[in-house]
Amino acid sequence: MTPPINAVVAALHRAAPGSRVMMSPAQMAGYESDGLGYKSFRPDLVVIPSDADELAQVVRVLHDARVPICLRGAGTSLSGGPVAAQGGAIVHTSKLRAIREISLDGFWCEVESGVNLRQLDEALQPSGLCYPPDPSSGPVCTIGGNVASNAGGAHCFRYGVTSNYVLGLEVVLLDGSTHRFGGPAGGNGPWLEDWKRLMIGSEGTLGAFTRFWLRLTPRPEKVWTFRATYPDLQSTERAIHGLVRHPAFPVAIELMDPRAVALVETSSMAVGLPKGHFLIVTEIDGPAALVDLRVESVAEVLRSAGSADVLFSDKAEDRENLFKARKAMGGLLGQVSPDFLVQDAVIPKRALANLLQLIYDEADRAGVPAVTVMHAGDGNLHPNFLFDSRIPEEVKKVEGISKRLMQRVVEVGGALSGEHGIGNDKSAYMPMVFGPESMHLQLAIPQIFNPRHQFNPMKVFTERRFVA
Amino acid sequence: MITEERFFEHFMDPVDGVLCLSATSDAAAIEREASPHGLRFPLLLDRATPLCEQVASSPFAPASSRYGPYCDNITGMNWELPDGRRVRVGERVVKSTTGYDLLRFLLASSSRYGRAMDYVLRLRPACDTSRVFCLRGDAACLRSALKSLLQSTWMHWLDSVDLVAGDSPFLRVAVHCPALEFEAYQDFLSAFSKKFSLALEPAAGPALDGCPDLVVKTTPEFVADTALSLAKHPGAKCVALCSCGVVHVFLPDSGAIGEIVRPIESALHAMGGHWQSRHVSPSPSPLEASWISTLRKEWNIS
Numbered sequence: 001m002t003p004p005i006n007a008v009v010a011a012l013h014r015a016a017p018g019s020r021v022m023m024s025p026a027q028m029a030g031y032e033s034d035g036l037g038y039k040s041f042r043p044d045l046v047v048i049p050s051d052a053d054e055l056a057q058v059v060r061v062l063h064d065a066r067v068p069i070c071l072r073g074a075g076t077s078l079s080g081g082p083v084a085a086q087g088g089a090i091v092h093t094s095k096l097r098a099i100r101e102i103s104l105d106g107f108w109c110e111v112e113s114g115v116n117l118r119q120l121d122e123a124l125q126p127s128g129l130c131y132p133p134d135p136s137s138g139p140v141c142t143i144g145g146n147v148a149s150n151a152g153g154a155h156c157f158r159y160g161v162t163s164n165y166v167l168g169l170e171v172v173l174l175d176g177s178t179h180r181f182g183g184p185a186g187g188n189g190p191w192l193e194d195w196k197r198l199m200i201g202s203e204g205t206l207g208a209f210t211r212f213w214l215r216l217t218p219r220p221e222k223v224w225t226f227r228a229t230y231p232d233l234q235s236t237e238r239a240i241h242g243l244v245r246h247p248a249f250p251v252a253i254e255l256m257d258p259r260a261v262a263l264v265e266t267s268s269m270a271v272g273l274p275k276g277h278f279l280i281v282t283e284i285d286g287p288a289a290l291v292d293l294r295v296e297s298v299a300e301v302l303r304s305a306g307s308a309d310v311l312f313s314d315k316a317e318d319r320e321n322l323f324k325a326r327k328a329m330g331g332l333l334g335q336v337s338p339d340f341l342v343q344d345a346v347i348p349k350r351a352l353a354n355l356l357q358l359i360y361d362e363a364d365r366a367g368v369p370a371v372t373v374m375h376a377g378d379g380n381l382h383p384n385f386l387f388d389s390r391i392p393e394e395v396k397k398v399e400g401i402s403k404r405l406m407q408r409v410v411e412v413g414g415a416l417s418g419e420h421g422i423g424n425d426k427s428a429y430m431p432m433v434f435g436p437e438s439m440h441l442q443l444a445i446p447q448i449f450n451p452r453h454q455f456n457p458m459k460v461f462t463e464r465r466f467v468a
Numbered sequence: 469m470i471t472e473e474r475f476f477e478h479f480m481d482p483v484d485g486v487l488c489l490s491a492t493s494d495a496a497a498i499e500r501e502a503s504p505h506g507l508r509f510p511l512l513l514d515r516a517t518p519l520c521e522q523v524a525s526s527p528f529a530p531a532s533s534r535y536g537p538y539c540d541n542i543t544g545m546n547w548e549l550p551d552g553r554r555v556r557v558g559e560r561v562v563k564s565t566t567g568y569d570l571l572r573f574l575l576a577s578s579s580r581y582g583r584a585m586d587y588v589l590r591l592r593p594a595c596d597t598s599r600v601f602c603l604r605g606d607a608a609c610l611r612s613a614l615k616s617l618l619q620s621t622w623m624h625w626l627d628s629v630d631l632v633a634g635d636s637p638f639l640r641v642a643v644h645c646p647a648l649e650f651e652a653y654q655d656f657l658s659a660f661s662k663k664f665s666l667a668l669e670p671a672a673g674p675a676l677d678g679c680p681d682l683v684v685k686t687t688p689e690f691v692a693d694t695a696l697s698l699a700k701h702p703g704a705k706c707v708a709l710c711s712c713g714v715v716h717v718f719l720p721d722s723g724a725i726g727e728i729v730r731p732i733e734s735a736l737h738a739m740g741g742h743w744q745s746r747h748v749s750p751s752p753s754p755l756e757a758s759w760i761s762t763l764r765k766e767w768n769i770s
């Protein structure tokens with residue numbers, strides 16, 4: 001039987017006296033939802049541990065009290081991950097903010113899970129090294145959330161996503177025990193198996209991360225950023241196909257559709273993008289002696305695909321403007337619509353025009369505004385459907401479109417999520433990709449570390465329900 | 469809803485640069501599919517050994533310096549469990565966070581949970597110029613040159629930077645680029661070798677050393693010293709894949725592995741490194757054994 005909540009709070013105060021425990025409805029309101037917004041779940045309590053040791057004590061107390069435990073970083077997830085879908089406690093990592101070490105010769109750093117990307121980037125600036133994964137939510141999102149959802153970003157086409165940079169992690173398991181998988185050297189440590197591989201991208205369903213060792217890499221010496229406009233989907237697709245195979249190996253290949261461009265250009269974030277076209281932003285970087293040689297041939301790929309408007313620059317301010325426009329999308333959508341639902345499928349790039357057309361047809365037919373941006377190099381599609389969750393008919397329409405889109409994604413050989421994770425938003429689609437045997441193998445993993453699904457229940461797989 | 473098990477069919481997709489083929493394919497078989505499309509799979513340890521054996525012998529190849537380990541270049545597989553059941557793990561697209569990452573876990577697990585039947589490989593643009601250079605000089609010069617090279621932005625553009633440790637150690641640098649760019653690489657390497665008093669010369673062959681008998685994973689900071697010290701073992705040849713922090717050790721007698729790793733094991737573990745060998749399977753701690761046993765039970769592997 002679950003003890004009364006007041007007894008749990010008292011036990012938390014005893015075990016983790018430096019931690020903050022909150023229960024008032026006003027305080028809970030801030031933790032009801034994540035970046036997905038429209039699906040909200042009120043937690044019974046929120047705990048902010050003062051450090052990793054107290055976090056371990058908090059987990060132990062909650063485990064013993066049979067309270068569902070949901071870890072939360074900055075709460076920017078777009079898939080309904082850091083919410084108390086079955087009630088219980090949110091454990092917020094906002095106090096775990098230390099960058100503990102930066103090793104210049106070893107090319108690694110050690111950070112606590114609540115460190116955010118901007119903080120890390122600022123700390124790394126003087127070293128000439130960088131940590132490449134760059135989700136657009138970088139100014140606020142935490143490394144803990146990034147590792148748990150295997151975050152990506154615009155520059156991941158060449159540099160790779162979070163999992164390519166995690167050398168090791170420290171995790172608190174359900175019984176409050178702390179384990180370290182890997183470390184600065186990025187191997188297994190004393191373990192036979194590479195358990196960190198199962199932890200990365202596990203969306204808070206296996207344990208609570210407290211520390212990471214991350215791989216660093218030299219900052220590029222020079223960057224050229226290109227912008228090209230296209231009149232239609234076919235020429236846009238041609239340009240993307242040309243870029244992904246170019247030996248200059250662009251770092252980023254980003255696509256904004258005309259509706260996304262219009263949204264930026266009619267806002268206070270306008271940077272003078274030409275309206276009414278598909279826009280590709282791409283970037284090459286490296287030693288000046290190499291990238292300067294490559295500029296013309298990249299521009300030629302963009303032109304020969306059908307763009308009459310190719311601009312390129314090696315000026316930091318031009319680059320910042322373009323990426324500001326691209327990265328402003330999330331915030332702008334929140335301003336123009338009460339709610340939005342963003343999908344995160346990854347598709348084979350030959351299906352790009354086809355899938356975009358499907359999105360437009362479906363959205364137009366249903367009268368749902370859709371604005372699409374894409375990490376096009378990776379085939380990672382982000383259609384944003386705008387709606388009002390107070391109108392049940394609109395929710396139904398948007399969820400219907402999402403489901404049909406996912407079906408098509410699976411048919412063309414794509415993946416449900418490239419970087420946002422499954423959360424509770426996409427869990428119903430998992431049987432589309434996993435047959436019974438694969439599903440069985442997947443569901444075996446929590447049996448090792450979190451057999452009763454007390455950590456983050458109702459996420460990733462609908463079967464994951466906590467039974468106290 | 470799809471309720472049937474899905475598998476990868478063999479295919480070549482030149483747009484996405486992905487190729488699905490048998491895990492037992494060798495370099496020539498991969499090239500037959502990839503080369504006509506101007507693509508290549510750069511992560512090779514040797515030309516004749518089946519890819520699955522290469523992957524089992526080390527998570528890294530020399531070109532991992534530029535492209536990352538095998539697990540970042542194999543996006544999916546058809547996997548056979550020990551009792552013959554087959555599943556698909558991973559994807560044919562290069563990016564996914566959809567469920568637990570069994571792909572990387574299984575790739576690192578030797579054959580403890582079965583074997584790969586087919587791989588989906590991530591290919592890269594093939595260029596017309598491939599050269600390997602040796603940089604020779606005294607140990608102190610090699611060390612400082614290596615340190616400087618690892619911190620340079622050129623690191624992303626060199627196919628590999630290896631320290632070949634033997635009687636007279638040298639740095640081995642592989643370049644793969646369009647002909648138009650080769651001069652820029654040459655200029656860089658000449659200036660670099662001059663700066664560190666190293667002699668720059670073309671290497672006799674490609675950076676293919678074969679499947680190592682022992683793999684030691686440490687950090688880039690300690691990789692050179694580790695390789696140089698392991699190379700003191702009689703008959704050992706060591707190749708440090710420098711930016712990966714990996715030492716490939718080639719031994720005349722695999723029976724010596726225990727004796728070689730014993731003195732370095734605890735220091736490696738303390739920094740989250742480890743050693744592995746296709747000739748030896750270490751046993752897990754009691755706690756890990758209990759996790760493995762749960763996994764095997766859940767997966768119905770006796």
Ligand SMILES: Cc1cc2nc3c(=O)[nH]c(=O)nc-3n(C[C@H](O)[C@H](O)[C@H](O)COP(=O)(O)OP(=O)(O)OC[C@H]3O[C@@H](n4cnc5c(N)ncnc54)[C@H](O)[C@@H]3O)c2cc1C
Nearest residue numbers: 073074075076077081135136142144145148152204209330
């Ligand atoms: C405007 C905007 C732009 C975005 N752009 C991108 C983008 O470009 N690329 C991208 O990948 N994502 C993007 N996202 C999504 C989101 O920012 C990422 O998923 C990010 O990784 C979440 O980090 P967070 O700290 O907010 O984690 P949260 O949202 O708090 O949590 C995310 C998941 O991680 C788990 N978790 C958090 N901390 C821990 C921990 N310490 N231990 C175990 N589990 C934990 C949670 O339980 C949850 O399942 C964007 C979001 C917004 C709002």
